[in-house]
Amino acid sequence: VLLAVFFLFCVSILSLAGPYLTKIAIDDHISVSNLDGLDQIAIIYIIVLGVAFICQFFQTYLMQYIGQKVMYDLRTQTFAHMHRMSFKFFDRNPIGKLITRVVNDVEVLNEMLTSGLILVFSDLFILTGVxxxxxxxxxxxTLVVCLIFPLLYxxxxAYRIRARD
Structure with missing residues (x-):
């Protein structure tokens, strides 16, 4: 899990490098008509994209692996729990409904763990980095921009309240 979080952090940091390299290219080279060094910035940008791709791959792979392992354990525990239930329980609850509920709930947990949770942390890292x-x-x-946030909130x-009415 720590390795996946490390790759997530790397992807977030590397996603900030692209706009910063673009800023350097425009401010220091293009706007002053000094194209010396622009090719180096382009090469660095391509390397950053490549490293970000590799980190994204490993982060996604690890999170999918962890998610599948957790879901396997959850399914195994659920199956064992169902075997401990009395026959009376199965007489009161339709089998199809139980199976559908278990399968759907486990799949929702899998999506939340492998996708939703990752997006929240990734966006949080990126927002902090920005x-x-x-x-x-x-x-x-930055302080001027931060003063606008309460107004936007x-x-x-107010718009949400009026839209519901």
Missing amino acids: FCMMLYLDWGM FATK
Whole structure:
């Protein structure tokens, strides 16, 4: 799990490198008509994309593996639990309904574990990285942007209330 989180962190950091390299290319080379070094930035950008792809692959592979292992254990425990149930339980509950419920619930847990949870943490890492990068590049502009967030929150909340009515 720690290795998968490490790859997730690497993917998040590398996703921030692309826009930063583009900023350097535009500010330091294209806008001042100095194309020396632009090819190096392009090569670095391609390397960053390649490393990000490899990290994404291993992160996805590991999370799918972990998810399948957890689901296997859950299915095994559920199967063992069903074997311990009394015959009276099976007389009261239709078998088809029980099987459908177990299969669907385990599949929903699998999706949540392998996809939903990863997206939440990935987006959280990226958002934190973007905020840190904004502070590094221009802390004054970052504070101005942060002042807008409460306004957006209240505007969204007001719109949601009116949209429901």
